[in-house]
Amino acid sequence: MADARPRVPIKSGYFTVPGDPAAPPDIVVSRCEDCGEHFFPTRLVCAKCLSRRLTTAHVAARGTLYSYTWVHLPLFGSTRIEHMDGYGVGQVDLPEGPRLQVPLAGKQTEYRVGMPLVGRLEPLKEEGGADVVILQFRPAA
Numbered sequence: 001m002a003d004a005r006p007r008v009p010i011k012s013g014y015f016t017v018p019g020d021p022a023a024p025p026d027i028v029v030s031r032c033e034d035c036g037e038h039f040f041p042t043r044l045v046c047a048k049c050l051s052r053r054l055t056t057a058h059v060a061a062r063g064t065l066y067s068y069t070w071v072h073l074p075l076f077g078s079t080r081i082e083h084m085d086g087y088g089v090g091q092v093d094l095p096e097g098p099r100l101q102v103p104l105a106g107k108q109t110e111y112r113v114g115m116p117l118v119g120r121l122e123p124l125k126e127e128g129g130a131d132v133v134i135l136q137f138r139p140a141a
Contacts, residue, residue, distance in 0.1 A: 006130045007121065014041060015135045016058060017121060025121050025135060026058035029098060040098035061119025061135060063092040066099060070108045092117055092137055105136040116140040 007017050016026045030039045032046040033053040045052055068090035088104030088111060104111060105122065118140045123131040 005126070007123070007133045008127075008130045010124060010132050010134050015061065015119070015121075017133060021121075025061050025119060027061050027094065027100070027119070027135075029057050029059055029094075029096065030054040031057040031096075038094070038096040038098055040094070040100055059094060059096050061137070062140065063094040063100070063117055063137075065111060065113055065115050065117055065137075066091040066093050067113060068104060068111055090117070090137060103134060103136045105138040110139055 004021060007021070009015060009017055013028055015028060018025060027040060028042060030042040031037070031054065032039075032049060032051050033055060034051040035046060035049040037046055037048040038057070038059065039047065039054075042054075042056055044054065046054060068088050070086050070088050072086035086108070088106075088108060090102060090104045090111070092100050092102055094100065102119070105120075116139070117137040119135050119137045121133040122136045124134045125132050
């Protein structure tokens with residue numbers, strides 16, 4: 001089997017890129033050591049108790065669909081044809097508390113508010129011999 005291209009995030013600091021392509025990514029959050037609140041993206045001061053004792057933590061890329069919309073234009077920067085039918089953008093509530101706005105994979109008819117979703121990495125484009133990946137959410141199996 002040929003070596004796969006390395007994968008790099010579209011922007012570092014938001015999600016992990018596991019070495020094993022089959023492994024699920026994690027979302028990078030801040031966790032307040034005083035009140036336990038989680039924040040995305042990471043921050044220096046807790047918005048709940050104003051503590052400065054925050055640590056970086058990784059949480060599973062899974063949550064509940066709070067709201068979504070479908071965009072019927074090509075995804076910016078993408079060279080992939082399947083976006084011609086549009087793509088979804090959803091707000092996903094993580095069990096730890098943060099609400100993320102993320103791209104949705106698949107078709108609009110597969111989604112309904114309140115359903116469980118999981119995240120996985122998808123290549124957006126090739127750049128410098130590496131796959132630039134984004135975190136997309138899809139219905140949980």
